[in-house]
Amino acid sequence: MSIAGKSVKLLGQARLHSTISGSAQNDRRRPVLLVHGAYHGAWCWDKWVDRLAEDGRQVHALDLRGHGGLEPDAAFVTAGVAEMVQDVVMAIDAIPGRPVVVGHSLGGLIVALAAQQRDVAGLLLVCPSPSGNLPGAAKVPMVAEDALCPPLNAEQVGVRYAPHLDEAELSALAEQICAESPRLLNQRYDLRIPVDPQAFDRDLPILVVEGGRDDPARHPPGQDAAIAAFYGGSHLRLDDAPHNLMLGPGWRGWFKAIWHDFDDML
Numbered sequence: 001m002s003i004a005g006k007s008v009k010l011l012g013q014a015r016l017h018s019t020i021s022g023s024a025q026n027d028r029r030r031p032v033l034l035v036h037g038a039y040h041g042a043w044c045w046d047k048w049v050d051r052l053a054e055d056g057r058q059v060h061a062l063d064l065r066g067h068g069g070l071e072p073d074a075a076f077v078t079a080g081v082a083e084m085v086q087d088v089v090m091a092i093d094a095i096p097g098r099p100v101v102v103g104h105s106l107g108g109l110i111v112a113l114a115a116q117q118r119d120v121a122g123l124l125l126v127c128p129s130p131s132g133n134l135p136g137a138a139k140v141p142m143v144a145e146d147a148l149c150p151p152l153n154a155e156q157v158g159v160r161y162a163p164h165l166d167e168a169e170l171s172a173l174a175e176q177i178c179a180e181s182p183r184l185l186n187q188r189y190d191l192r193i194p195v196d197p198q199a200f201d202r203d204l205p206i207l208v209v210e211g212g213r214d215d216p217a218r219h220p221p222g223q224d225a226a227i228a229a230f231y232g233g234s235h236l237r238l239d240d241a242p243h244n245l246m247l248g249p250g251w252r253g254w255f256k257a258i259w260h261d262f263d264d265m266l
Contacts, residue, residue: 011094013065013073014087017042021053030100030121030266031058035088037105037129038185039152039177041068044104048246051255060099062091064110067178077148080183081110081193088114100266105129105243106188108208112195112231115204122205122266123233124258127214127243130223132191134230140189140218148179160215161244169248197231205265206233209258211241219243236261 007018032052034045042061052059064087065079066072088111092099100122103111108128115123130137143149154174158165162173187193200206208231210224228235238245238254245254 009094011087011090013070014090015042015063015068015070016091016094017049017061017063019049019053019059019061021056021058029057031060031095031097033088033091033095033099033101033111034059034061035091035101035103035107035111036062036064036067037103037107038188039067039180040104040107041070041176041178043068043176044244044246047251048255051252058095058097060091060095062087064088064107066181069178072148072179072181076181077145078183079181080187081113084110084184085113085117089117092118092120100124100262102126103128104246106184109188109193109195113193116196116199119201120204122207122262123231124207124209124262125227125231125233126209126245126258127211127219127224128208128227129188129193129218130191130227131193131195131230133194134191134223134226136226137191137223138220139191142186142189143182145182145186147182149182149185151177151179160218162242162248163213164242164250165248173244173247195231200231205262206231207258207262207265208233208235209241209245210235210237211243211245212237212239213242215243234261234265 042063045061066076102124104126106129108125154170208228225235
């Protein structure tokens, strides 16, 4: 792969990492924007960034405000979905051309809202959080809002995100996890973030990916298929995939299966 350029650009309080291979300059496929979920950062997409760039695509990965090594300011404790959607909208505006937008976990809910404010070429929602108005969606116990939620420990990371990783890998992953805004978490946990499916472009390709080994407390069986139906999209279940299917053993096979189906939709 010939790398034409890697760049990092601050967008307000967020940060956009761009990777453009030499062949991407002549590639007619849409650019890709990758958006992480709670406690994470653009780093969680590193394997996907390299693989997509090898395939000749223009790739961008976003650090939402207060994530991925960006120091949270005093207002981050009250930052919620509106602020995170603003970060994604700014990233879409900064990318030449109409991008395909990928969101993981809570990022899947954030990008769904951003896609209703900007013209995008497709939505790939990986193990997404449910919208607040999804029929049958269940609430999750809320957290205190008087301080930032501390980073998860290795045991919590293993349960929620990566049961496929060994102890050393879990410890390394936990070191990258950041503190989170309690306001943002409670908006998701208390189902305060509705999405109007009628606001999507009628022809917008939407693929919802389900990990068969996801945490059932936050992603109960059937929820991802229900999200796909609610949004008018397609559903792909990967039986052996965990929540963080972008990382660790097996990621290449899951990547191939996802993009085989998604590219056919674009």
